Amino acid sequence: MNRRNFINRTLAAGLTTFIPVDLLESFSVQTKGSKFNDDLFDNNDIIPAPDDPGLWEEWRTALQSWRKRKQSQLRYDGTSYLSDPLKWVSSNFSCCFVMICDSDFYDYKANVYRISELIKRGKNEYGGYDSVVLWHAYPRIGLDERNQFDFYREMPHGLPGIKGVIEQFHQADIKVFIDYNPWDKGTRREQKPDIDLLIELLRSIGADGIFLDTMKDAPGFREKLDEVKPGIVLEGEIALPLDHIQTHHMSWAQWFSDSKVPGIYRNKWFERHHMQHAIARWSADRNPQLQTAWMNGSGILIWENVFGQLLGWNEKDKSTLRCISSIQRRYKDLFSGENWIPLSDRSSTDGVYISSWGNNDLKIRTLVNRLDSNFTGELFRTKYNQMLRWFDLVSGEELHPETVKSLLSIKGSIAPRGIACILSVLRSRVDKDLMDFLAFQKGLRDYSSAETKEVVVQIAAVKTSIANVRPKKLTGMNVIPGVSINIKTEYRFREPGGYGNIQNHLKLADKQPLHSSYFTEKQTDIKKYAIDRTPVTNMQFLDFMNKSGYKPAVSENFLKHWKDGGIPSGKENHPVVYVDITDALAYAKWAGKRLPVEEEWQFAAQGVKEFIYPWGNTMEPDKCNPNLNGETTDVNAFPAGKSSFGCLDMCGNVWELTGRIYSDGRTRFVMLKGGSCYKAEGSEWYFDGGPQKNSYVAKMLLIWPGLDRCSTVGFRCAADL
Numbered sequence: 001m002n003r004r005n006f007i008n009r010t011l012a013a014g015l016t017t018f019i020p021v022d023l024l025e026s027f028s029v030q031t032k033g034s035k036f037n038d039d040l041f042d043n044n045d046i047i048p049a050p051d052d053p054g055l056w057e058e059w060r061t062a063l064q065s066w067r068k069r070k071q072s073q074l075r076y077d078g079t080s081y082l083s084d085p086l087k088w089v090s091s092n093f094s095c096c097f098v099m100i101c102d103s104d105f106y107d108y109k110a111n112v113y114r115i116s117e118l119i120k121r122g123k124n125e126y127g128g129y130d131s132v133v134l135w136h137a138y139p140r141i142g143l144d145e146r147n148q149f150d151f152y153r154e155m156p157h158g159l160p161g162i163k164g165v166i167e168q169f170h171q172a173d174i175k176v177f178i179d180y181n182p183w184d185k186g187t188r189r190e191q192k193p194d195i196d197l198l199i200e201l202l203r204s205i206g207a208d209g210i211f212l213d214t215m216k217d218a219p220g221f222r223e224k225l226d227e228v229k230p231g232i233v234l235e236g237e238i239a240l241p242l243d244h245i246q247t248h249h250m251s252w253a254q255w256f257s258d259s260k261v262p263g264i265y266r267n268k269w270f271e272r273h274h275m276q277h278a279i280a281r282w283s284a285d286r287n288p289q290l291q292t293a294w295m296n297g298s299g300i301l302i303w304e305n306v307f308g309q310l311l312g313w314n315e316k317d318k319s320t321l322r323c324i325s326s327i328q329r330r331y332k333d334l335f336s337g338e339n340w341i342p343l344s345d346r347s348s349t350d351g352v353y354i355s356s357w358g359n360n361d362l363k364i365r366t367l368v369n370r371l372d373s374n375f376t377g378e379l380f381r382t383k384y385n386q387m388l389r390w391f392d393l394v395s396g397e398e399l400h401p402e403t404v405k406s407l408l409s410i411k412g413s414i415a416p417r418g419i420a421c422i423l424s425v426l427r428s429r430v431d432k433d434l435m436d437f438l439a440f441q442k443g444l445r446d447y448s449s450a451e452t453k454e455v456v457v458q459i460a461a462v463k464t465s466i467a468n469v470r471p472k473k474l475t476g477m478n479v480i481p482g483v484s485i486n487i488k489t490e491y492r493f494r495e496p497g498g499y500g501n502i503q504n505h506l507k508l509a510d511k512q513p514l515h516s517s518y519f520t521e522k523q524t525d526i527k528k529y530a531i532d533r534t535p536v537t538n539m540q541f542l543d544f545m546n547k548s549g550y551k552p553a554v555s556e557n558f559l560k561h562w563k564d565g566g567i568p569s570g571k572e573n574h575p576v577v578y579v580d581i582t583d584a585l586a587y588a589k590w591a592g593k594r595l596p597v598e599e600e601w602q603f604a605a606q607g608v609k610e611f612i613y614p615w616g617n618t619m620e621p622d623k624c625n626p627n628l629n630g631e632t633t634d635v636n637a638f639p640a641g642k643s644s645f646g647c648l649d650m651c652g653n654v655w656e657l658t659g660r661i662y663s664d665g666r667t668r669f670v671m672l673k674g675g676s677c678y679k680a681e682g683s684e685w686y687f688d689g690g691p692q693k694n695s696y697v698a699k700m701l702l703i704w705p706g707l708d709r710c711s712t713v714g715f716r717c718a719a720d721l
Helices: 003-012 021-031 038-042 053-073 115-126 148-153 158-171 194-205 221-228 266-270 287-295 315-330 432-443 502-509 538-548 581-590 598-606
Strands: 094-099 131-135 175-180 209-212 233-236 250-254 275-279 299-302 340-346 352-358 362-369 375-383 388-392 397-399 402-404 407-414 419-426 460-462 477-480 483-492 517-526 529-532 655-663 668-673 698-702 718-720
Touching: 038 053, 053 266, 053 340, 094 115, 115 158, 115 315, 131 158, 131 209, 148 158, 148 175, 148 194, 158 175, 158 194, 175 194, 175 233, 194 221, 221 233, 250 287, 266 275, 275 287, 287 299, 287 315, 287 362, 287 419, 299 315, 315 419, 315 432, 340 375, 352 375, 362 375, 362 407, 375 419, 388 407, 397 407, 397 432, 407 419, 477 598, 483 598, 483 698, 517 598, 529 598, 538 581, 581 655, 598 655, 598 668, 655 698
Parallel strands: 094 131, 094 299, 131 175, 175 209, 209 233, 233 250, 250 275, 275 299
Antiparallel strands: 340 352, 352 362, 362 419, 375 407, 388 397, 388 419, 402 407, 460 655, 477 529, 483 517, 529 718, 655 668, 668 698
């Protein structure tokens, strides 16, 4: 057998035996004249399909040849996907991105996890989840010294509580991923490598995989994870290189731009059992990702709460996913099998595209309509076979094709930018189970008539203050005159956004670079009020507790910096920290006061001359806490740093809570002012730290009291006059 025949027969047989590189290079030379060469396949995460149907067969042939050649180059055998612990991968189509601050996940009022409700809603709205990612630290991480692992450890009931959450998911046959942030190097350090801490976490809670934030792969993780338990999956956010598919069994298809004619996920084509989850996190229109995933037999990341901003799915996209998911799960073996033919049939119209899965005994054709108009008519023609019956798996109806020129004419209707699915199956295989499935599909809401308009979420401030509170005396307070003023604010343009809803955020994102400074102005009428001269101190808070008998409903991390219930020596006049918004409101109510709203706090700091810093327009480090390591100072330590209204310590000691709690119905947040004496270094993804300008505001997502109590957050009070 000569060299050429050896390669051809090896490739044609689908063997993965290693072929010498010189032979492969020789074969590659023969294909370089083709429009579809290795560069096209190697360098595209989604391999574009040609517009011209006349080129589809050549394209498919080139795809097959490239796949076999690449498997041989990489000495790839794919056996890990076939092992029992990892068989779940190829059918894990729907993954839900769950923020731990989301009220869908945790009910802060009742202090309970809401897993059964979350699962139920997922089934009703999206057709159910196959897995979830429990996203934890970002964008809160960096507010204090807590590292990423502390965010799991300090959730309600600690790691045993998270373990119980995962057990509830497992009872519903839902796998669970934890999140890993490799960029977290500037918070509290532990004397162990991150991989060892991840292993400890996995052993404690029984999770099934690790989501690799900002990573494409994690070399070296596989061997250590296999020692914990078989079947732990690595899934990266960035497109996965081919040479890591053997060890990374899932990957995101994030912002993959498809061709006009549906393209092919390179990694899914290379390894049919590899699962990719399509996502374009800031897009309210999920149709492009749904169509591409459908044509690739692959999955979707269901992401509503995007780092604290709610981007809801429209009804059409939800119902499309419900329909897709049920079909994918039922025929999961076909969608991970070898009998995948992209663009297998030619439709009667441009804009409708078809791929097939399976063989003559059992075949599914997935169809998409790229047009903005409804298509009704002949979908495709195929060879007549009297042994087959035909079904529309979207409508749940049996089809009765016509014979045209010795061919079957398959007719149907596809909604604008919709999907369809045609099943052909041997008559002998049509049983009650299939008929029950068709009945189930009929019961699904018809996505073609569902709403496509964008879901707009409004953010409202929850009333927290006592109306017209007037303290019995103004000791320790400064009087601030009423004013009508144009309040100018600044914040860092981060993914959690600012005051507005996500639609406003996305409009800004077109021209506002991520992490750049963003400025707003608002004409504000401020009535005469009084504000505390300093932040509330440890001693003042102790007096409150002694006289009121206050005990928080949730005690975790309450006054964590105190020793044996007492103030550390020398810290009596430092600002009280490790209190959450509920603790601060309780103190204010006891004192006959309230918390200042953002505008009041800022005016007290900047004065009528609108100083940049409380003392003037230039940063002077000797007029505020110079530390960035979290060490607070006495609230009276920097008298030269007072504002023009005589307020002290308004810059760089602790972030100060303000009096409005905002909510979009799923996520709550408060705005912080003043900056702090802690700054996590090494990554732009961290929360803001260090001293800040009077105009600066930072958005703090509220999770639960145990994590909302921080070493860097305190408060001062205000009162109406």
